[in-house]
Amino acid sequence: xxxxxxxxxxxxxxxxxxxxxxxxxxxxxxxxxxxxxxxxxxxxxxxxxxxxxxxxxxxxxxxxxxxxxxxxxxxxxxxxxxxxxxxxxxxxxxxxxxxxxxxxxxxxxxxxxxxxxxxxxxxxxxxxxxxxxxxxxxxxxxxxxxxxxxxxxxxxxxxxxxxxxxxxxxxxxxxxxxxxxxxxxxxxxxxxxxxxxxxxxxxxxxxxxxxxxxxxxxxxxxxxxxxxxxxxxxxxxxxxxxxxxxxxxxxxxxxxxxxxxxxxxxxxxxxxxxxxxxxxxxxxxxxxxxxxxxxxxxxxxxxxxxxxxxxxxx
Amino acid sequence: xxxxxxxxxxxxxxxxxxxxxxxxxxxxxxxxxxxxxxxxxxxxxxxxxxxxxxxxxxxxxxxxxxxxxxxxxxxxxxxxxxxxxxxxxxxxxxxxxxxxxxxxxxxxxxxxxxxxxxxxxxxxxxxxxxxxxxxxxxxxxxxxxxxxxxxxxxxxxxxxxxxxxxxxxxxxxxxxxxxxxxxxxxxxxxxxxxxxxxxxxxxxxxxxxxxxxxxxxxxxxxxxxxxxxxxxxxxxxxxxxxxxxxxxxxxxxxxxxxxxxxxxxxxxxxxxxxxxxxxxxxxxxxxxxxxxxxxxxxxxxxxxxxxxxxxxxx
Numbered sequence: 293x294x295x296x297x298x299x300x301x302x303x304x305x306x307x308x309x310x311x312x313x314x315x316x317x318x319x320x321x322x323x324x325x326x327x328x329x330x331x332x333x334x335x336x337x338x339x340x341x342x343x344x345x346x347x348x349x350x351x352x353x354x355x356x357x358x359x360x361x362x363x364x365x366x367x368x369x370x371x372x373x374x375x376x377x378x379x380x381x382x383x384x385x386x387x388x389x390x391x392x393x394x395x396x397x398x399x400x401x402x403x404x405x406x407x408x409x410x411x412x413x414x415x416x417x418x419x420x421x422x423x424x425x426x427x428x429x430x431x432x433x434x435x436x437x438x439x440x441x442x443x444x445x446x447x448x449x450x451x452x453x454x455x456x457x458x459x460x461x462x463x464x465x466x467x468x469x470x471x472x473x474x475x476x477x478x479x480x481x482x483x484x485x486x487x488x489x490x491x492x493x494x495x496x497x498x499x500x501x502x503x504x505x506x507x508x509x510x511x512x513x514x515x516x517x518x519x520x521x522x523x524x525x526x527x528x529x530x531x532x533x534x535x536x537x538x539x540x541x542x543x544x545x546x547x548x549x550x551x552x553x554x555x556x557x558x559x560x561x562x563x564x565x566x567x568x569x570x571x572x573x574x575x576x577x578x579x580x581x582x583x584x585x586x587x588x589x590x591x592x593x594x595x596x597x598x599x600x601x602x603x604x605x606x
Numbered sequence: 607x608x609x610x611x612x613x614x615x616x617x618x619x620x621x622x623x624x625x626x627x628x629x630x631x632x633x634x635x636x637x638x639x640x641x642x643x644x645x646x647x648x649x650x651x652x653x654x655x656x657x658x659x660x661x662x663x664x665x666x667x668x669x670x671x672x673x674x675x676x677x678x679x680x681x682x683x684x685x686x687x688x689x690x691x692x693x694x695x696x697x698x699x700x701x702x703x704x705x706x707x708x709x710x711x712x713x714x715x716x717x718x719x720x721x722x723x724x725x726x727x728x729x730x731x732x733x734x735x736x737x738x739x740x741x742x743x744x745x746x747x748x749x750x751x752x753x754x755x756x757x758x759x760x761x762x763x764x765x766x767x768x769x770x771x772x773x774x775x776x777x778x779x780x781x782x783x784x785x786x787x788x789x790x791x792x793x794x795x796x797x798x799x800x801x802x803x804x805x806x807x808x809x810x811x812x813x814x815x816x817x818x819x820x821x822x823x824x825x826x827x828x829x830x831x832x833x834x835x836x837x838x839x840x841x842x843x844x845x846x847x848x849x850x851x852x853x854x855x856x857x858x859x860x861x862x863x864x865x866x867x868x869x870x871x872x873x874x875x876x877x878x879x880x881x882x883x884x885x886x887x888x889x890x891x892x893x894x895x896x897x898x899x900x901x902x903x904x905x906x907x908x909x910x911x912x913x914x915x916x917x918x919x920x
Binding site: 320322335337365367368370371372373374375376377378381397399400401402403404405406407409410412413414423424425426427435436437438439440441442460463464465466467468469470471472474475476477481484485488 | 634636649651679681682684685686687688689690691692695711713714715716717718719720721723724726727728737738739740741749750751752753754755756774777778779780781782783784785786788789790791795798799802
């Protein structure tokens with residue numbers, strides 16, 4: 293008999309409460325910004341992939357007690373070819389072993405049986421008989437441009453395996469407006485997509501009230517966040533754009549429910565390269581980069597927790 | 607000095623004329639449908655990846671004289687994990703060595719510097735100094751939901767390397783209407799995206815009149831095809847949905863210009879599993895599957911060529 297695992301919305305909520313954190317750290321290793329000590333002596337693709345892996349392991353170790361999990365941006369691994377995809381597989385395996393919620397930021401999308409192949413790659417097969425587990429994560433990001441038959445295979449795979457997905461609704465980049473903000477009879481495209489997200493997740497709510505179908509809503513559009521929270525009351529929100537992209541704590545408040553739950557906030561560059569940025573550059577510098585990563589994650593955790601759960605200090 | 611390669615629109619047009627074909631064959635190897643003789647005796651992931659590679663090589667050999675190129679659907683390789691990505695890299699390398707135009711059907715999308723990482727993976731870096739070539743193809747498919755700053759890095763990489771991209775405009779699946787057909791002040795979302803595609807490609811036209819920024823427009827929506835041809839006069843169209851998805855020659859005529867150029871038509875299942883389908887099943891059967899693949903590609907080539915270039919028999 294197959295054990296059906298817990299709903300992803302519940303798992304995420306429990307992890308937020310047990311870690312006392314709503315922080316996700318983005319593992320976006322840009323090769324030219326790795327700490328000096330990790331760079332390969334002789335440049336080679338395998339050496340670079342190895343350095344990326346060592347960096348990720350150190351970041352995961354540094355933030356393990358401070359965060360909900362990590363978001364791993366597949367693009368930076370795909371850029372390194374097959375060696376990079378091996379590093380991607382090793383990274384997600386390492387983070388999962390540390391008990392982290394691991395989000396594969398893959399933004400995958402395709403139609404019907406092809407979407408099912410992507411879903412199998414990242415979330416497992418609906419029958420749970422996964423012979424290949426290289427790219428399995430707790431949740432994957434999905435692009436909604438193809439509509440329901442491109443998204444439902446991910447929902448089915450997620451439901452069968454206690455995993456989840458985050459559908460792109462309103463992304464954090466400046467030109468997200470070009471398609472997402474088009475006005476359709478009084479609602480924007482992203483609001484229509486939000487309605488679809490609510491529908492896709494409606495049959496998959498857990499005890500926490502949250503579903504396994506979440507949404508990506510950029511921190512760089514604070515006014516829209518509250519509206520999206522209302523349109524998708526059961527969707528966990530993944531909020532990128534904090535820190536390096538310009539958003540601060542005030543900008544993300546709208547993403548949370550009244551208990552400070554229902555959302556996780558991602559920071560990538562602002563945390564993993566903290567030793568290059570004020571105020572951490574002065575205090576730690578490049579030698580003590582691990583501590584700078586720790587401090588940046590700790591500060592982010594405390595500031596968001598305090599703002600969203602004021603009666604419950606870290 | 608760096609040699610700037612020919613524009614992708616020109617390369618595609620030349621290849622159509624030299625092959626006397628507008629056919630693209632989709633390499634979507636579904637593991638459970640591989641020919642009996644290629645299936646691994648003992649199931650294993652590596653064995654499956656090996657079988658997929660053997661199948662692709664046989665299909666490429668069978669259709670080499672009949673087609674413009676191949677479209678390789680990354681999802682079916684990602685599903686096999688790292689071993690699958692190795693098979694993906696080997697497949698595109700083999701097809702490129704045979705002189706084919708190779709399209710990576712990856713539907714990648716992300717913002718700014720992350721989109722640039724995907725672009726580097728699939729189309730090369732803007733400075734052309736590619737240390738990693740595992741996933742380099744002649745063109746890649748791109749999802750436009752994130753707008754210009756998610757697409758322009760692909761355009762820049764393509765321009766620098768003589769490569770191209772096909773932006774999803776109107777996809778062939780039934781629920782493409784849910785987002786793509788939303789009405790925005792008298793135009794649909796996909797028509798707005800088509801306008802963006804025309805804009806992105808406007809500075810990158812070749813001698814043929816065609817740009818390096820193409821568009822994916824499903825054969826299953828024949829009435830929309832002609833309209834999209836008008837909205838994007840310089841965009842090469844990649845038309846999926848022929849055959850197994852239901853579209854026939856009459857449905858795709860609108861995608862071509864008056865000379866029968868400017869579009870390529872993809873068939874996947876209808877060609878690569880032809881030995882399972884009438885009329886090829888009766889004539890060839892599973893033993894002579896290579897010949898069935900050849901015959902299906904040859905028939906498709908002739909029927910489309912005849913319909914779009916009636917004065918110029920194959």
